[in-house]
Amino acid sequence: PGFVAYYWIDAGGGVMVSTSVYEDRAGAEESVRRAAEFVRDNLASLLPNPPQVTAGEVVAAG
Structure with missing residues (x-):
């Protein structure tokens, strides 16, 4: 519930970053x-x- 968006980023050097956006905590x-x-x-x-x-x-x- 409240999910807005999700992003997965390959920052290189074995580093991965995911960002999720929600309407509420x-x-x-x-x-x-x-x-x-x-x-x-x-x-x-x-x-x-x-x-x-x-x-x-x-x-x-x-």
Whole structure:
């Protein structure tokens, strides 16, 4: 619920960045919970570094 957009970026050097946009914090928190379960169950052995989650408010858009 509340999902707006998702972006996956290959920053090079083995660094990947994903950005998700939600209408509210509750939607974002539920997504993080589900994503953590998926990564733990399916991708943990493929990722050299644990995911980092950062949240904040959109202050500008173009």
